[in-house]
Amino acid sequence: MPSEMKIKTDVLVIGGGMAGLFASIKAREEGVEVTLVDKNYVSRSGSTAFAEGDYSVFNPDWGHDLTAWMDRIRMVGEYLNNPEWTEVTLRESIERYHDFLSWGIKIKEKEDGQPLIYGRPVGFGPLECCFLGRGWTFLPAMRRQALRLGIKIVDRVMITELLKQDGVVIGAIGFHTQKGDFYQILAKATIMCTGNGTFDMAGAMTPVGFLSYDGEAMAYRAGAEICGKEFSCVGAAAFVSEKNEETRISLRGKTIHTIPTKYPTWISYGPHISFIDSYVDAEGYRVGRLTAAQAIHEGRGPIFYNLDMARPEDLEATLRDIKDSKTEFRLERVGMDLSKGGLYAGVLRLESTPGHGIFGGGVGISSTSLDCTTSLPGLFAAGDVYRSGAVGASYPAFGFGLRNASVTGARAGRSAAKYASTSQWVEIDQKELLKQKQTIYAPLERKGGFHPHWVHQQLQNLIIPYYMMIIKHGERLKAGLTMIEFLKNHISPKLAAKDVHELRLAHETRNRILSIEMMLRSSLFRTESRAIHYREDYPKRDDPNWLALIKIKRKEDSMELVKEPLPEEWWPDLSKPYRFRYPMRFAGEE
Amino acid sequence: MAIERIDETLCNGCGICIDSCPMEVIGMDEERKKAIVQYPEDCTLCAICEIDCPQKAIYVDPNKWIPVPMCWGL
Numbered sequence: 001m002p003s004e005m006k007i008k009t010d011v012l013v014i015g016g017g018m019a020g021l022f023a024s025i026k027a028r029e030e031g032v033e034v035t036l037v038d039k040n041y042v043s044r045s046g047s048t049a050f051a052e053g054d055y056s057v058f059n060p061d062w063g064h065d066l067t068a069w070m071d072r073i074r075m076v077g078e079y080l081n082n083p084e085w086t087e088v089t090l091r092e093s094i095e096r097y098h099d100f101l102s103w104g105i106k107i108k109e110k111e112d113g114q115p116l117i118y119g120r121p122v123g124f125g126p127l128e129c130c131f132l133g134r135g136w137t138f139l140p141a142m143r144r145q146a147l148r149l150g151i152k153i154v155d156r157v158m159i160t161e162l163l164k165q166d167g168v169v170i171g172a173i174g175f176h177t178q179k180g181d182f183y184q185i186l187a188k189a190t191i192m193c194t195g196n197g198t199f200d201m202a203g204a205m206t207p208v209g210f211l212s213y214d215g216e217a218m219a220y221r222a223g224a225e226i227c228g229k230e231f232s233c234v235g236a237a238a239f240v241s242e243k244n245e246e247t248r249i250s251l252r253g254k255t256i257h258t259i260p261t262k263y264p265t266w267i268s269y270g271p272h273i274s275f276i277d278s279y280v281d282a283e284g285y286r287v288g289r290l291t292a293a294q295a296i297h298e299g300r301g302p303i304f305y306n307l308d309m310a311r312p313e314d315l316e317a318t319l320r321d322i323k324d325s326k327t328e329f330r331l332e333r334v335g336m337d338l339s340k341g342g343l344y345a346g347v348l349r350l351e352s353t354p355g356h357g358i359f360g361g362g363v364g365i366s367s368t369s370l371d372c373t374t375s376l377p378g379l380f381a382a383g384d385v386y387r388s389g390a391v392g393a394s395y396p397a398f399g400f401g402l403r404n405a406s407v408t409g410a411r412a413g414r415s416a417a418k419y420a421s422t423s424q425w426v427e428i429d430q431k432e433l434l435k436q437k438q439t440i441y442a443p444l445e446r447k448g449g450f451h452p453h454w455v456h457q458q459l460q461n462l463i464i465p466y467y468m469m470i471i472k473h474g475e476r477l478k479a480g481l482t483m484i485e486f487l488k489n490h491i492s493p494k495l496a497a498k499d500v501h502e503l504r505l506a507h508e509t510r511n512r513i514l515s516i517e518m519m520l521r522s523s524l525f526r527t528e529s530r531a532i533h534y535r536e537d538y539p540k541r542d543d544p545n546w547l548a549l550i551k552i553k554r555k556e557d558s559m560e561l562v563k564e565p566l567p568e569e570w571w572p573d574l575s576k577p578y579r580f581r582y583p584m585r586f587a588g589e590e
Numbered sequence: 591m592a593i594e595r596i597d598e599t600l601c602n603g604c605g606i607c608i609d610s611c612p613m614e615v616i617g618m619d620e621e622r623k624k625a626i627v628q629y630p631e632d633c634t635l636c637a638i639c640e641i642d643c644p645q646k647a648i649y650v651d652p653n654k655w656i657p658v659p660m661c662w663g664l
Contacts, residue, residue, distance in 0.1 A: 041609040044638060049612070136638055155609070177614060207636035210612045330637060333652045451663035453631065498663070501614050501629055 002180040002441070009035035009152070010420040011413070012171060012187035014159045014215060017046020018135075018402050019383025020193035021142045022096070022409030023416070027191075028149045030417035035185065036151055039158035039177055039504065040210060043139040047195050047208045047359070047384065048402065051135035052321060055107075055406075056127060056399030057097045058090035062117055066090065068126040076125075077362070077392020078531040078582065079547060079572050080228075085361065088370055089390040089407045096406040097130070103145045105138045107131065108324070118317070119397070129399030134325040157183050159214070160440050160507050162190065162222040162379065163428050169222065169378035170426040173436055180500040182437055186427070188420035191372075191412045192219060192381040193405075196359055197515055199460050212508035213515035215385040216364055220514060225366035225375040226552040227387040230522035230533045231394070232363050232515070233469040293470040294587040308341045315339075360400040361390035361408065366551055372412035375553075378423070380416045382408035393531035394584075443506040449496030452505035458487065459509070463516050469523070473536045477524040484517050517559065522550045525561045529586055539586055541578070547571050592633030593650050596625050600647035607639040607648060615639075 011027045013020050016038035024036045038045050058064050066087070073086050100107065108116045108131035119128045132138050146153060159174035163186070171186040194215030198208055220226050319338055322328055331338065364387040365374050372380045372388075383405035390404050443449070463469060468480055492513050495506040528542035529535050548565045572581045593615055596607070603623035607616045616639060617628040625647075637650040 040612045044610045044642075045612055049638070050636060136641070156614075207634040208612075209632070209634035326641075327637075330652065448662060450661050451659060453659040453663070454661045457659060496662075501632075504614070505632075 002175070002182050005176075005181050005183045007035055007152075007154070007183065007185045008187075008425055009033050009185065010188050011035070011416045012037065012185050012190045013193055013413075014038075014172060014190065015046060015193035015195060015383070015385070016040075016042035016143075016153070017048035017139075017193065017195055017383065018051075018142075018405035019195075019386075019409035019412070020046070020191075021139075021146055022099075022406050023191045023193055023380075023382050023413035024146050024151045025099075025142075025149060026410040026413030027417040027420075028146075028151050028413075030414060030421075032188075032417045032420050034151045035154060035187070036146065037154045037157045037159055037172075037174070037183075037185065039156065039174075039214075041155045042146070042153050043143040044136065045210070047135075047211060048405065049135045049139055050208055051132075051402055052398065053131050053133045053135065053137075053325070054129040054399035054402070055093075055097070055100075055132045056129040056397065056403040057093045057117075059094050059097075062128070064128065065126065072125045072127055073391060073396045074572070075583070076394050076396045076531075078394065078541065078584075079392060079570065080389070080530070080549065080566070081362075081392035081570075082367070082389030083570060084370060085367065085388040085390040088411075089361070089388070089404050092407045092410070093403050096403070096410060099406075099410075100132065100138070103141050105132060105141050108133070125397065127397035127399075129397070129403075131321075131324070132402070134327075137325070154183075158504050158507060159183075159185075159194075159218065161436055162218050162376075163436075164222055164376075165426045165428065167223075167377065168426070169376050170428065172218075173433075173440065175440055175500065175503065177500055177504045180503075182440070184428070184433065186425045188378075188423045188425060189416035190379050191416050192365060192374075192379065192385050193383045193409060193412075194218075194385050196363075196384040197512060199456070199463055199512065210508075212511045214508070214511050215381070216518075217511035217514045219365045219374065219376070219379065219381070219385075220518070220552070220554055222376060222379070223554055224379060226364065226518055227366040227549050228363035228393075228522075229515075229518040229552060230526045230550060231531065232519045233463070233532075293466045296466055297471050315341075359384040360395060360404040361386060361388040362392060362395070363387055370411070371415040372408055373415065378419070380412040380419075382412035386412075393533065440507075441503070443495045443497040444500070444503050446494065446496040449494040450491050452495060452497065452502060452509045455487065455491055455495065455509050456505070456512070458491075459512055459516060462487075463519075469519065471534055471536055472523050474524060474527075475537075477520050481517070481520045481524070484513060484520060488513050488517060518552050521559055521561055522552065525550050525563070531584070534586060540589070541582055543574055543578075543581070544568075544571060592630055592635055593627055593639065593648065595649050596627060597645075597647040597649075598624055600645045601625050602645055604644065606642050606644065610638045610642040612636065612638070 010032035011034045013024045013036045016036050024034045028034045058069060069090055073081055110116050115130050117128050117130055156177050157174050158177050159172045161173050162169050163171045169190050174183045192215040195211050197211045197213030216226055364385045365381045367388045368375055372382055374381050386408055388408055462480060462483055467476060492510050497503040497506045526533055527538045528546040529539050530541050548563050551562045551564055553560050601624050605618055607625050608618060613632040613634055615629050615633045616625050619626045640648045640650045
């Protein structure tokens, strides 16, 4: 058996991206002992490590108007946001901005030395951001700050379950993903900062194949409420270029190249240019990002990027970012030269990775207060794993993910520190601990069974095709649920691992299965369309019936879904016409 | 094929790439003190290892073909 490590700490932070680092630092500043655990290496982990670097700051001194920002966020999120949380994340962003400066993180400046403030996509509403640089360039400064303050960082430990006694979260358990050691961590307060999830092995937009909904899954198993899962996934296009040619398709007189789209052999590599709203279908008609899936559905795929149609200012912003992050080599290697424009083949696919899902507080463990509490005493949460409701059912603009993670992280850190100062360590029952430990290592003990790679592939094939989670239909969602129940009940308990690396993959796979079940159930439950949740069989918003959230909770071995209406004061003005309330058009809407 | 090579003549065994990799693709050959590719199939093409390597010893290929796994493993 692997050796046992036992840690006692005031505050345990699980996950070391933007939210986890802020939570750790702010908790430590309150004077409590903090342990930060990450399944990778803090500063090279979390979607933050691969963030573009846009950081949304609301600052009246830069001419920002609170009402204009709030209205925009509500409209884009189609009124499912929590305006109190939205306002908090806006107002406190300037404090977090100053934190970055105090830790020596450089904000990109204009020639006159003033910070560069811009909207991205360009001209898309009043929402603006600044530029922190690629995640991997500024995270080391945050890690250094955490170490300087005396925060204990434990890298390469994957937390698999929360520990609970008498309904209260008292810490967590997990294992070292390289050495295999068992970790038991007792904490007076625990903060979940594990981010989002993805089904992609090799992601184009944000290569975060290691994100696997761990925190959400653990919290669910421990009995926490999960919210917003019907908004988990959204279509995005992975694009490739000429050197990846397998198939040539002639389009509008130009020869371009695409790749076979058979799963799971897609190839993806490159920068992030999806905000350039310049898709064209196979017949050469321009389609918006939101209707690209519909074009495919109608047989007008594949979908291509046409950079010739991109606005020069968007292209310029992209080229600037690539230059700033010194990643030109990635483009050169696939034979892309964005400055020359032209057509690039894309494969419309589903992706729930940060960058395209509604990260920034739209999906995850349900918030119960502005103090980052959850429905479980002792458990706090922040960042993408936390459904604060700072954004609604769609992602408002660039920079909202990092901003939300920093503000909720800081708040969670302070609240957890306060909570920890009034609570005690609770020793876990040894019999229960042994049982949990056996569950963790069970995949290693099996002589045979199912390999995580193979199961992951089944999940990709189930959830990634556009007709499951981009263009939804009740019948298909039910079919998906039948399969996911089989995978959960029959395959998941037989996952096998040869070594501790595969043990990690097995646990990630198990968590992904649970997350898909939540997505499918919520999507089936919401009998309307709203923002990025589009149901072919219910193609319109249904006000006020669905001005409501769906909350998921574990009831023994089944999922219980509850509809929770929003307060009337958060509703849109129902006396205004539908078209006015919802400027974003679904397929078939005028 | 994702992370394609770590040039042994350039690698000084500093181990930075091992910390950098979010998927544990890279490990250390303890005897020879050289970084090695241990789980190439899990490479997510993020290229952080290549960006971080002070010796410029790593090359990440932009293409990745995932072999069809058998249910009991690759």
